[in-house]
Amino acid sequence: MSDEVFHVSDPRTLKAVAHPLRVRLLGALRFDGPATATELGARFGESSGSTSYHLRQLARYGFVVEDAEQRDRRERRWRAVHRMTSWSNAEMAATPEGREASAFLSRRQVEVLTDAAETFERDRDSWGPEWIEVAGMSDDVVRLSPASVASLSERMWAMLREAADRDKDAPDARPVSVFLAAHPRP
Secondary structure (H helix, E strand, C coil), X not given: CCEEEEEECCHHHHHHHCCHHHHHHHHHHHHHCCEEXXXXXXXXXCCHHHHHHHHHHHHHCCCEEECCCCCCCCCCEEEECEEEEEECHHHHCCCHHHHHHHHHHHHHHHHHHHHHHHHHHXXXXXXXXXXXXXXXXXXXXXXXXXHXXXXXXXXXXXXXXXXXXXXXXXXXCCCCCCCCCCCCXX
């Protein structure tokens, strides 16, 4: 992927990815790499016509492009342009369209977190003790200012990128879902 983060400031662009199938297609291309509409359709139980349409919509808004390394001339492989998408919740809150899109994507993030945790728990016995020991979640409630939450988030993501770079060729490294959530409480 050419760019690390695609920062979306236009609610229409965020709305374009805030579609149940599109967000799944984009996630698959980011995680598994380039694929055709037919391959993605089979994976998600959709027709290749449907996945092709949604891939073209993702391309229209800059999320995916045709992969330059096509296996042959007859197939059209797609790849994600960015590793992740970000947006300003405050910026998106300015329009109903932006609020709707950011709310959908936030709910989707919760679904992905839930799925990752449930999948690990279901398959717990297939992982070695070193993974069982480190996998899981924790939480705490602390008093923080918005500036401190922003700083904490930036530092955490920087540390995560450093660890990923350090472990990219480690023989015991595996894909790991990492989530950061910070929500003020009354």
